Amino acid sequence: MLPTLPVYLLIFLPALLVQGSKISTSKKSPAAPASPPPRPPPPLLDDLTWNLGLRLHQVLRSESGSVNTLFSPLLVASSLGALGGGSAGTTASQVQDLLKTSSSSKAGSQVREHLAKALKSFTEANGTSFHLHTSSALFSKQAPPVSQAFVKDSQANFRLQHKPLEKGDSKADLKQLHGWAKAGLGGWEGAPLGTEIQTKAGALILASALRLKGLWGREFSEEFTDCRTFLGKTYTKVVMMHRAGLYRHHEDMENMVQVLEAPLWGDKASLVLLLPFHVGNLARLDKLLTLELLSKWLESTRVTSVAISLPMANISSTLSLQKQLSALGLTDAWDQKVADFSGVSDKSKGKLHLGGVLHWASLELAAQAGKGDADLEEENIEKPKLFYADHPFLIFVRDNVTGALLLMGALDHAEGEALHDEL
Numbered sequence: 001m002l003p004t005l006p007v008y009l010l011i012f013l014p015a016l017l018v019q020g021s022k023i024s025t026s027k028k029s030p031a032a033p034a035s036p037p038p039r040p041p042p043p044l045l046d047d048l049t050w051n052l053g054l055r056l057h058q059v060l061r062s063e064s065g066s067v068n069t070l071f072s073p074l075l076v077a078s079s080l081g082a083l084g085g086g087s088a089g090t091t092a093s094q095v096q097d098l099l100k101t102s103s104s105s106k107a108g109s110q111v112r113e114h115l116a117k118a119l120k121s122f123t124e125a126n127g128t129s130f131h132l133h134t135s136s137a138l139f140s141k142q143a144p145p146v147s148q149a150f151v152k153d154s155q156a157n158f159r160l161q162h163k164p165l166e167k168g169d170s171k172a173d174l175k176q177l178h179g180w181a182k183a184g185l186g187g188w189e190g191a192p193l194g195t196e197i198q199t200k201a202g203a204l205i206l207a208s209a210l211r212l213k214g215l216w217g218r219e220f221s222e223e224f225t226d227c228r229t230f231l232g233k234t235y236t237k238v239v240m241m242h243r244a245g246l247y248r249h250h251e252d253m254e255n256m257v258q259v260l261e262a263p264l265w266g267d268k269a270s271l272v273l274l275l276p277f278h279v280g281n282l283a284r285l286d287k288l289l290t291l292e293l294l295s296k297w298l299e300s301t302r303v304t305s306v307a308i309s310l311p312m313a314n315i316s317s318t319l320s321l322q323k324q325l326s327a328l329g330l331t332d333a334w335d336q337k338v339a340d341f342s343g344v345s346d347k348s349k350g351k352l353h354l355g356g357v358l359h360w361a362s363l364e365l366a367a368q369a370g371k372g373d374a375d376l377e378e379e380n381i382e383k384p385k386l387f388y389a390d391h392p393f394l395i396f397v398r399d400n401v402t403g404a405l406l407l408m409g410a411l412d413h414a415e416g417e418a419l420h421d422e423l
């Protein structure tokens, strides 16, 4: 396919630059270019949420038909961490293997501490860097009495509530789980679950729900939005927002990928985007992606003038992660005969097992910045690089305090009126 030729943007650019210079003149200060302070190299390789996120992304994306996958590595890791605390034997060691960093095998207590800290930082940034709705729970079906120590620990360290599933068949269970997710998402109706879940007696179901709307450090102007074509799985009409400013940016010429990091309001988190140079699906980038490469990319970003165009879109997905977690080595937990959840209940033997790991996630890309007094320095924008995201890209939300990976996803398709003529 042809590379994207952002003809519109070339016409549009003067407007962006005017917008940019308006910002520059609004505050009189010396000519020194405003640049965010340099940041220490990202400790990605040493972070279990990035490691789990990338591995999970890889298996999810290797399935045909995976579209707009989105999940929170932090929430998945945290609920597994809680479950790990209630398990023993190989069940426990398989959970631990999933929660390793790629560079070292950290001790269990450090893992718990990191996850608890990241969860705290995440929820505390609510209302500043983003609007967040989230909840996590462990549901149990006709389970033997659950240890209060386990319930307390899961709640205190992993924000995981325990909830019994009411009497009824699988359909009724699903209905209860959906209702719970909707409440957790702040009343927002998540997509239906693609697969069935079978809830036998003794089933434990880990569920997490998250909806996040990022608030930019600097606003994308509402006035500058316009209707464009998003060249995704199908071509659709979408509203795109634009902004020219100083951002951390890197171009990998060899791999033909642009890397952009945009801070969210209050600097408590940032959004990282990976955009292939050319229009096409993300298969090449998905295969290319390793923690080492991502880490290198993020370290290579430099403060640069960038003219960004992004679709205003929601990326949403509802996932059942049994197959994927099994592929990553979590095998014993699902089997009633071998699963060891003796920390969850002392009468667990032959009964308690993992029946599902369900995940609802939604990310909204909108124009707004955060609110409050911000000491925004002037931006001197010169010959901006074009970051024209009218085709699929990968997206990450990372916590700036702990470095944890809050969200990871792909925009393969943007909702909008379908265009029948493929240009």
Ligand SMILES: *[C@@H]1O[C@H](CO)[C@@H](O)[C@H](O)[C@H]1NC(C)=O
Residues within 6 Å of the ligand: 123, 126, 127, 131, 132, 133, 134
């Ligand atoms: C975030 O703040 C909003 C508004 O105050 C609130 O409704 C929501 O429950 C908060 N989310 C979390 C996870 O605390």
Ligand SMILES: *[C@@H]1O[C@H](CO)[C@@H](O)[C@H](O)[C@H]1NC(C)=O
Residues within 6 Å of the ligand: 188, 312, 313, 314, 364, 415
């Ligand atoms: C995304 O979802 C939010 C809340 O559900 C909605 O208000 C908004 O209009 C949606 N944005 C787009 C571009 O569909």
Ligand SMILES: *[C@@H]1O[C@H](CO)[C@@H](O)[C@H](O)[C@H]1NC(C)=O
Residues within 6 Å of the ligand: 036, 037, 039, 263, 267, 268, 400, 401
């Ligand atoms: C977050 O990012 C900003 C720059 O984007 C940096 O100045 C700050 O030190 C970082 N850390 C915290 C904890 O805010």
